[in-house]
Amino acid sequence: MRQIFASLWFALHSAGQNFRRNLGVSLAGVFTMGLIIFLVGGSLLFTHSVDTVLQGQEQNASHLKIYLSDNASLAAITNFESRLKTDPRVISVTFETKDQAAHQASQNPDIASALNVLGSNPLPASLNLNVRKLTDLSQFNAEAKATPIVDSTTPTDYNSDVISKLNTVITVIEWVGAIIAIILLTISIVIIMNTIRTAVYSRRTEIEIMKLVGATDWFVRWPFILEGMLGGLLAAIFSGAVVFGAYRLFVQAAQGNLLSVPFDVRYTVTLLIVLLVGGVAVGAFGSFLGVRRFLSA
Amino acid sequence: MSVAVAERSSAPPQHALRPVISFHGVSKVYPNGTEALRDVDLAIHQGDFCFLVGPSGAGKSTLVRLLIRDEAPSTGRIFIDGQEVSRMSHRKLPKLRRKFGIVFQDYKLLTRRTVAQNVAFALQVTRPGQRHLREKVEEVLWIVGLEDKLDKFPDELSGGEQQRVAIARALVHRPRIFLADEPTGNLDPDTSWGIVQLLLQINHRGTTVLMATHNREVVDLVRRRVIAIDNGRVVRDEAEGSYLREGTATL
Numbered sequence A: 001m002r003q004i005f006a007s008l009w010f011a012l013h014s015a016g017q018n019f020r021r022n023l024g025v026s027l028a029g030v031f032t033m034g035l036i037i038f039l040v041g042g043s044l045l046f047t048h049s050v051d052t053v054l055q056g057q058e059q060n061a062s063h064l065k066i067y068l069s070d071n072a073s074l075a076a077i078t079n080f081e082s083r084l085k086t087d088p089r090v091i092s093v094t095f096e097t098k099d100q101a102a103h104q105a106s107q108n109p110d111i112a113s114a115l116n117v118l119g120s121n122p123l124p125a126s127l128n129l130n131v132r133k134l135t136d137l138s139q140f141n142a143e144a145k146a147t148p149i150v151d152s153t154t155p156t157d158y159n160s161d162v163i164s165k166l167n168t169v170i171t172v173i174e175w176v177g178a179i180i181a182i183i184l185l186t187i188s189i190v191i192i193m194n195t196i197r198t199a200v201y202s203r204r205t206e207i208e209i210m211k212l213v214g215a216t217d218w219f220v221r222w223p224f225i226l227e228g229m230l231g232g233l234l235a236a237i238f239s240g241a242v243v244f245g246a247y248r249l250f251v252q253a254a255q256g257n258l259l260s261v262p263f264d265v266r267y268t269v270t271l272l273i274v275l276l277v278g279g280v281a282v283g284a285f286g287s288f289l290g291v292r293r294f295l296s297a
Numbered sequence B: 001m002s003v004a005v006a007e008r009s010s011a012p013p014q015h016a017l018r019p020v021i022s023f024h025g026v027s028k029v030y031p032n033g034t035e036a037l038r039d040v041d042l043a044i045h046q047g048d049f050c051f052l053v054g055p056s057g058a059g060k061s062t063l064v065r066l067l068i069r070d071e072a073p074s075t076g077r078i079f080i081d082g083q084e085v086s087r088m089s090h091r092k093l094p095k096l097r098r099k100f101g102i103v104f105q106d107y108k109l110l111t112r113r114t115v116a117q118n119v120a121f122a123l124q125v126t127r128p129g130q131r132h133l134r135e136k137v138e139e140v141l142w143i144v145g146l147e148d149k150l151d152k153f154p155d156e157l158s159g160g161e162q163q164r165v166a167i168a169r170a171l172v173h174r175p176r177i178f179l180a181d182e183p184t185g186n187l188d189p190d191t192s193w194g195i196v197q198l199l200l201q202i203n204h205r206g207t208t209v210l211m212a213t214h215n216r217e218v219v220d221l222v223r224r225r226v227i228a229i230d231n232g233r234v235v236r237d238e239a240e241g242s243y244l245r246e247g248t249a250t251l
């Protein structure tokens, strides 16, 4: 116990000393790390916000109207409707009669007058489908086309173009975000590694003596790893605070303008924890790499 | 210069049957192709005092580095205390190195630490939380005659005094084998003689001492075992030898 405390004290004390003795390099390292964590946190929050907005769009887009032919029997319609209702991909199905369709359409005064002129109702009845995933829509569209009671000239209101574009945008944003995060992560590991190399270099005599008198590798390593963890923690605290503040401002600004981005508390808290743990882990790993070469000699 | 000599213990050096250090056909070729040692056979017993002599580049430091496994031999086997050092795993090296006390020509002191802190460092990094640290440090500093310099910094000491601090640091964990690689290389004759006296005294307490040196006067005055190396080979090994081969100008 006494031994553990003494070792821990030695490591902490040396880590603090390293940090102070190479204050310039240490601060530069923490600052760059902080900037990177800020970029990672910021881009994650941004992606999340865009995702939230797009998911709202997606929900609007996951509707499909299946137009029914005028001479379809009520029994056939009910049969088709219940088949759709039992499909696990489907959230809800509602039946819209010709009258309801006309009523809906006549909300637009132009269409209302056109209907009046015609005297009869040309609008088809429809089954209005709400599905869970945007990507399932094309399958339902194909299925509708193959069903006899569906209007053969205009089977559905499926618009493959808009939907696939929306899909692409979401995937691209997610991928770009992930790639940027990986690149930034690598850069921050390299930065920590070099900060620790400087610390190792300025302590080379001490390390040499430690090895000569028979200190274990871990005893030599710990101060540097702690230093890296401390640096990572500091960077994460500062940039986490900045990310948090910036996110609040962004949400406020967006609300004042066209979009309403919700302030996602759960996501933000999780993100801040991830940034802290990530900063410490990156610091530890970078330092480990930084001292590794020196120790194996 | 006055030399503080502690009381000599009356115990004579004991010769165990098994040598504490032994080399069997050891060669060392550095990665760049330099053959630093060739086919060296050696046996050094507990309590021995040995000089390792030879011209610059003969391989003396290489031999010391092989002992503490700072380098591994290219061929042959090295045993310390019956343990094969040449095939020891990296994990066991700290324990091996705690058997040695070692000093060099450059004292390798930490300039930001005081004399006492420099000595304490060796214990703090190998046995953290050691009890009675201060007493142990003061005791070895008394042995080397620096009991009144505890709180001085290395810059404030003479070369001889700095080497004594290094010796105290090497002694503080009570090593079985004391290695000194040209410990007097930077010192004037009087101061050198004081350091050698100190090493003899350490030896008298039962510690095996191996000292690599160019210092002809010292070797000839002390008259202890001399191992001469030239061009990587052991060319002479005498129980009470001199720096050069008796009556010649060669090793």
Ligand SMILES: Nc1ncnc2c1ncn2[C@@H]1O[C@H](COP(=O)(O)OP(=O)(O)OP(=O)(O)O)[C@@H](O)[C@H]1O
Pocket (backbone or CB within 6 Å): B030, B031, B032, B034, B035, B036, B054, B055, B056, B057, B058, B059, B060, B061, B062, B063
């Ligand atoms: N790390 C190394 N890499 C390559 N060659 C080396 C290395 N260290 C020493 N040598 C070479 O090995 C030979 C023996 O060197 P060593 O340092 O053992 O000699 P020495 O007897 O201690 O000399 P000195 O009296 O000058 O200290 C020399 O030729 C030297 O150049």
Ligand SMILES: [Mg+2]
Pocket (backbone or CB within 6 Å): B060, B061, B062, B181
């Ligand atoms: Mg040498």
